[in-house]
Amino acid sequence: MSDNIIIEAQGLVKRYGDPSAGSGRGVEAVRGLSFAIRRGEIFGFLGPNGAGKTTTISMLSCLLEPTEGTAIVAGYDVVKAPGEVKRRIGLVPQELALYPTLSARDNLNFYGRIYGLRGRTLRRRVDEVLGMVGLAERAGSAVEDFSGGMKRRLNIAAGLLHRPEVLFLDEPTVGVDPQSRNGIFEHVERLNADGMTILYTTHYMEEAERLCHRVAIIDQGRIIALDTPRKLIADLGGGIIHLGVANGMAEGLLEQIRALPEVRAVTQFDGKVKVEATRAQEALVGLLALFNRTDTDITSLEVLEPNLETVFLQLTGKRLRD
Amino acid sequence: MLHLHQILSITWKDLKILFKDVGGMVTLFLMPMMFIIVMSIIQQGMFDPGDSGQPRRLPVVNLDSGNLAAEVIAQLDNVDGIEVETDWEGEPMTREQAEALVTDGKRAVVVVFPADFSERVEERLDDAGARATIELITDPAVSTQFIAPIQGMVLGIAERVAETALAPARIEAGLAELLAYLPADAQILLDKMVIETEKTNVVHVERVVPPGMGVEVFPDSYQQNVPGYTVFGVFFIVATMAESILREKREGTFRRLLAAPLPKPILLAGKLLPYYLVNLLQVAVMFSVARLLFGMALVQPVALLVVSLALAAAATGMGVLVATFGKTQTQISGLSVLLTLTMSAVGGCMVPTFVMPDFMQALARFTPHGWALQGFQDVLVRGYGLAGVWPDAAALLGFAAVFFLIGVWRFRFD
Known part of the structure; x- marks a missing residue:
C-alpha cells in the first residue's frame, strides 16, 4: 500500500445469516468491494438506502468483521489490529449518538475520556471542537433542547475530539434543514482543508457532487462506478428525457428517435419513452421537431439534467431515493 | 489504567443521566x-403483638359481682404490650359503650365479664359441669389471626385465676378427708405445704432465643416492611438498567463507543457498575430512613453489608438478562414489571412467607427476593452475624452468576 493511500479494501464481503441454511449463502450486504482512498481526500459512498454503505463503514471501523476480503486503515488491518485502527479513526454514526439529557460539554467530556483524554487536554479539545461546530455558547445546555442541526453538529464534534486521521461520516445530514446542511458542509470542508481524510456516505447526490473529490456509486453491495463526480457525469451523466405520448408511437418512430445526433439510447415503458442523451437540451430540440413532423401528441415531458442522479439512473435504471 | 478510567467514565456518565x-x-x-x-404504619397492628413502648389497647367491661374478673383484668393489665381500658370518658365502661366502640370501628375487640362470672367459677366446686363465660365482642371482618392471640391470652389468664381461686378450697376439701387418718405432726406439715403452694407458682415461662441469635426482638411491621420493600425497590433497577442498555443500542451510542478503543467487556462493566452502586445507595437510604423515622435497630453492619452487596449483584445481573430479552422499551418495561412484582410477592416482600401455603414458601426459595429478605431478617430480626448470613449471600451470588452468565451469553451490542 503506497504512503498516499490511507484506506485500502480488497474484495470486502459481508454476509449475514447461516450460509448453510435456506438459500445456501445467507444475505450478502456487501459483495466484494475493492477501493483505495487517498490521504487528505473526501471520498464519497453514494447509493440508496440499503446499498451497503453503512455495512462497509462498519467493517472499516472494526464494528463488523468482514466475511471475506481485507481492509487496511491508516496502516493497520481491521481484523488483525482493530485497536490500532480505532485509535486513528473517528466515527460519526447516522444516528444522533448523544445523551440527550446531558449537556453538550458533558457529552464531549465523556467521549473524550473514552479516548483517554483528561484534565487540561480534554478541556482544551472540548472547547476547540465546540468552537469548530459553533456550539461554544450552548455548551452547558442539554442536548435535548438543541435543534436538529445543532445535534448533528455536536454529533460530528464528538467524532473529532481525539483528532482522528480518518473521519467516517455516515449520512451526517439526515433530517437536517438546508441552512444547517450548508453549515455541516462548511465544517467538513474545513476539516479536510486541515488535512483530515473523510469517508462520507450519503444518498443525496448534491452532497456527493459538492463535497467529494471522488465518489463510489454503490448499489446492492457492489461499486458500480468510481471516479470524480465531474468525470462520472461527463462519461455517464448526459441527460435523460421522459416523454409521454398520447396515442402510442407510430411505427418506426423509435428508430427515428434513436437516429437523432444527441441521442444515446431509447427505451419504451408504460406508454412513455425514455431518451438517454449526451446533451439533453440539444436532443430535446430534435425530438420536438420529429414529433411535430409525425403528428405525435406529447402528454408529458420531463428533462433530467446531467448529474450524479442521472448517472445512477443510467447505471441502475432506478433513482437514488426509490 | 485506561480501561479503569473508561469504566469510571461510563459509570459517572450513567449516574449523571440517572440522577437527572x-x-x-x-x-x-x-x-x-x-x-x-x-x-x-398500616400493618403495625397486623405484625406487632404490642410492646411496652406502644401497647395494644384492650377495652374490658367488668359486670362481675364477685372479685375474680377484677383479678383477671389486673393480670391482663400486667401483660407487656397490653393496655386495659376499663373506663370510657371517666366512667366504668358499659356493655353498650363497648358494642358501640366495635360497631364504630374504634376498637376491634372488647372483653366482657358477665355479672355471674365469679359465681359461675365458684359453682365449679360443687358442679363439675359449671362454666363461666367471657364474651369477646368483635367486628366479624377482623381476621382470626388477629383475634386468636387475644382470645388465648384472656382464656389463659382467666383459667389461671379461676384455678388459683378454686385450688385452696379443693385441696382443703381433699385434705379434710385425709386428716382424719393422719397424726398431729403430719397435719402441721400439710398445712405448711398448702401455704407454700399458694405463695409460689410452680411453672414459670420465660422467653429465650437459640444460641447465636443475639438480639431478643421479634419481627415488627418495620422489620418486615423495611427489608421487604427495600428488596422490592432494589429490583426496580432491572427495568432502569435494561432500558438504558436498549437506549444505547437504539440511539447508536454503543456503536460509537465500540468504534473507540473500548473493549466490549470494559463497556459492559461500565454499564453495570453505576446500577450496582445505585442499588447499594438504595439500601443505605431505605435503612437510614427506617433508622431515623422508626428507630429500627441496625445491628451487625458487616453482615448487612454482605447481604446488600450480594443483593445488588443479583439485581444488576437480572438487569443484564432482561436487557437481552426485550427489543422495545415496552417489552422491557412489561417483562421487568412482571418479573419483579411476581418475584417480590413470591419472595415474601409484600406478604411474609410464614402466612403463605407450604408450596408458596418453597417457591420463595427460588427467588433472589426470598433469599435477600431472609438475609436481611436474619440480621435485623434474629441478630445473625456474618457466619449466619453466608447461605443467604451465597444463594444471592448464585442467582447473580446465573443471571449474568446467561445475560452475557445472549448479549448483543447492536
Whole structure:
C-alpha cells in the first residue's frame, strides 16, 4: 500500500445469516468491494438506502468483521489490529449518538475520556471542537433542547475530539434543514482543508457532487462506478428525457428517435419513452421537431439534467431515493 | 489504567443521566420509601403483638359481682404490650359503650365479664359441669389471626385465676378427708405445704432465643416492611438498567463507543457498575430512613453489608438478562414489571412467607427476593452475624452468576 493511500479494501464481503441454511449463502450486504482512498481526500459512498454503505463503514471501523476480503486503515488491518485502527479513526454514526439529557460539554467530556483524554487536554479539545461546530455558547445546555442541526453538529464534534486521521461520516445530514446542511458542509470542508481524510456516505447526490473529490456509486453491495463526480457525469451523466405520448408511437418512430445526433439510447415503458442523451437540451430540440413532423401528441415531458442522479439512473435504471 | 478510567467514565456518565431522570429517581427511591413508611404504619397492628413502648389497647367491661374478673383484668393489665381500658370518658365502661366502640370501628375487640362470672367459677366446686363465660365482642371482618392471640391470652389468664381461686378450697376439701387418718405432726406439715403452694407458682415461662441469635426482638411491621420493600425497590433497577442498555443500542451510542478503543467487556462493566452502586445507595437510604423515622435497630453492619452487596449483584445481573430479552422499551418495561412484582410477592416482600401455603414458601426459595429478605431478617430480626448470613449471600451470588452468565451469553451490542 503506497504512503498516499490511507484506506485500502480488497474484495470486502459481508454476509449475514447461516450460509448453510435456506438459500445456501445467507444475505450478502456487501459483495466484494475493492477501493483505495487517498490521504487528505473526501471520498464519497453514494447509493440508496440499503446499498451497503453503512455495512462497509462498519467493517472499516472494526464494528463488523468482514466475511471475506481485507481492509487496511491508516496502516493497520481491521481484523488483525482493530485497536490500532480505532485509535486513528473517528466515527460519526447516522444516528444522533448523544445523551440527550446531558449537556453538550458533558457529552464531549465523556467521549473524550473514552479516548483517554483528561484534565487540561480534554478541556482544551472540548472547547476547540465546540468552537469548530459553533456550539461554544450552548455548551452547558442539554442536548435535548438543541435543534436538529445543532445535534448533528455536536454529533460530528464528538467524532473529532481525539483528532482522528480518518473521519467516517455516515449520512451526517439526515433530517437536517438546508441552512444547517450548508453549515455541516462548511465544517467538513474545513476539516479536510486541515488535512483530515473523510469517508462520507450519503444518498443525496448534491452532497456527493459538492463535497467529494471522488465518489463510489454503490448499489446492492457492489461499486458500480468510481471516479470524480465531474468525470462520472461527463462519461455517464448526459441527460435523460421522459416523454409521454398520447396515442402510442407510430411505427418506426423509435428508430427515428434513436437516429437523432444527441441521442444515446431509447427505451419504451408504460406508454412513455425514455431518451438517454449526451446533451439533453440539444436532443430535446430534435425530438420536438420529429414529433411535430409525425403528428405525435406529447402528454408529458420531463428533462433530467446531467448529474450524479442521472448517472445512477443510467447505471441502475432506478433513482437514488426509490 | 485506561480501561479503569473508561469504566469510571461510563459509570459517572450513567449516574449523571440517572440522577437527572426524575421519574427514575421516584421509582428507585421514593416509591419503595413510601411503601416502607405507609405499609409499616398500616400493618403495625397486623405484625406487632404490642410492646411496652406502644401497647395494644384492650377495652374490658367488668359486670362481675364477685372479685375474680377484677383479678383477671389486673393480670391482663400486667401483660407487656397490653393496655386495659376499663373506663370510657371517666366512667366504668358499659356493655353498650363497648358494642358501640366495635360497631364504630374504634376498637376491634372488647372483653366482657358477665355479672355471674365469679359465681359461675365458684359453682365449679360443687358442679363439675359449671362454666363461666367471657364474651369477646368483635367486628366479624377482623381476621382470626388477629383475634386468636387475644382470645388465648384472656382464656389463659382467666383459667389461671379461676384455678388459683378454686385450688385452696379443693385441696382443703381433699385434705379434710385425709386428716382424719393422719397424726398431729403430719397435719402441721400439710398445712405448711398448702401455704407454700399458694405463695409460689410452680411453672414459670420465660422467653429465650437459640444460641447465636443475639438480639431478643421479634419481627415488627418495620422489620418486615423495611427489608421487604427495600428488596422490592432494589429490583426496580432491572427495568432502569435494561432500558438504558436498549437506549444505547437504539440511539447508536454503543456503536460509537465500540468504534473507540473500548473493549466490549470494559463497556459492559461500565454499564453495570453505576446500577450496582445505585442499588447499594438504595439500601443505605431505605435503612437510614427506617433508622431515623422508626428507630429500627441496625445491628451487625458487616453482615448487612454482605447481604446488600450480594443483593445488588443479583439485581444488576437480572438487569443484564432482561436487557437481552426485550427489543422495545415496552417489552422491557412489561417483562421487568412482571418479573419483579411476581418475584417480590413470591419472595415474601409484600406478604411474609410464614402466612403463605407450604408450596408458596418453597417457591420463595427460588427467588433472589426470598433469599435477600431472609438475609436481611436474619440480621435485623434474629441478630445473625456474618457466619449466619453466608447461605443467604451465597444463594444471592448464585442467582447473580446465573443471571449474568446467561445475560452475557445472549448479549448483543447492536
